[in-house]
Amino acid sequence: MKNRLIAPSLLSADFGNLQRDIEMLNRSQADWFHVDVMDGRFVPNISFGFPVMKTVREHAKKFVDVHLMIVEPEKYVEEFINQGADLVSVHYEACTHLHRTINLIQDKGAKAGVVLNPSTPVLMLEDIISEVDLVLLMSVNPGFGGQKFIENTYKKISETKDLILSNNSTALIQVDGGVNVDNSAKLFDAGADVLVAGNAVFSSENPEKTIELLKI
Numbered sequence: 016m017k018n019r020l021i022a023p024s025l026l027s028a029d030f031g032n033l034q035r036d037i038e039m040l041n042r043s044q045a046d047w048f049h050v051d052v053m054d055g056r057f058v059p060n061i062s063f064g065f066p067v068m069k070t071v072r073e074h075a076k077k078f079v080d081v082h083l084m085i086v087e088p089e090k091y092v093e094e095f096i097n098q099g100a101d102l103v104s105v106h107y108e109a110c111t112h113l114h115r116t117i118n119l120i121q122d123k124g125a126k127a128g129v130v131l132n133p134s135t136p137v138l139m140l141e142d143i144i145s146e147v148d149l150v151l152l153m154s155v156n157p158g159f160g161g162q163k164f165i166e167n168t169y170k171k172i173s174e175t176k177d178l179i180l181s182n183n184s185t186a187l188i189q190v191d192g193g194v195n196v197d198n199s200a201k202l203f204d205a206g207a208d209v210l211v212a213g214n215a216v217f218s219s220e221n222p223e224k225t226i227e228l229l230k231i
């Protein structure tokens with residue numbers, strides 16, 4: 016997995032034209048598809064589940080990254096992997112037995128990510144960092160697209176990088192929420208490997224061009 020990757024979030028896609036939007040991303044310089052699953056319990060919003068995941072996998076020709084914003088994610092990770100998820104990320108705050116859930120994801124053949132809400136300190140990852148393939152730092156409170164980026168994320172990127180280096184971990188750092196063409200370069204320079212962007216891509220006049228700009 017190389018660095019400076021862009022993962023457009025399908026949460027902001029046009030669901031009436033989902034196949035069209037997926038094909039646009041296939042043609043674009045986007046690296047991953049980011050699939051946001053919300054249950055109305057872990058976060059105050061409901062997005063979509065398996066039927067949409069099935070459509071994404073049928074048409075997407077790139078790595079599919081599933082971000083589970085749900086309680087008891089361990090009950091559903093296997094089905095998302097069976098449906099073709101390449102990476103599944105679960106929230107630290109939603110997992111009573113995080114180590115077990117990370118192992119379950121990897122045993123089923125996918126990469127495993129752990130997600131931190133904006134108020135959760137990076138140090139909570141000290142005893143799991145060498146097991147995970149990715150750390151996802153939320154740069155907004157999860158639940159909705161189009162929110163304002165939280166600046167404290169830069170500090171958390173640097174702390175995550177230090178934690179990764181001191182544990183000889185190979186985990187990637189992903190940032191999700193409020194990413195746009197004005198902050199993407201700074202985020203990559205700070206140490207992010209993968210940036211999620213929903214609103215910035217799908218609300219722009221030329222999404223393919225915006226993806227190019229996010230990578231500069």
Ligand code: DX5
Nearest residue numbers: 157158160161192193213214
């Ligand atoms: C937020 C989701 C994000 C969101 C990003 O709960 O996890 O992936 O869709 O959207 P933007 O880029 O619009 O902030």
Ligand code: ZN
Nearest residue numbers: 051082191211
């Ligand atoms: Zn997300």
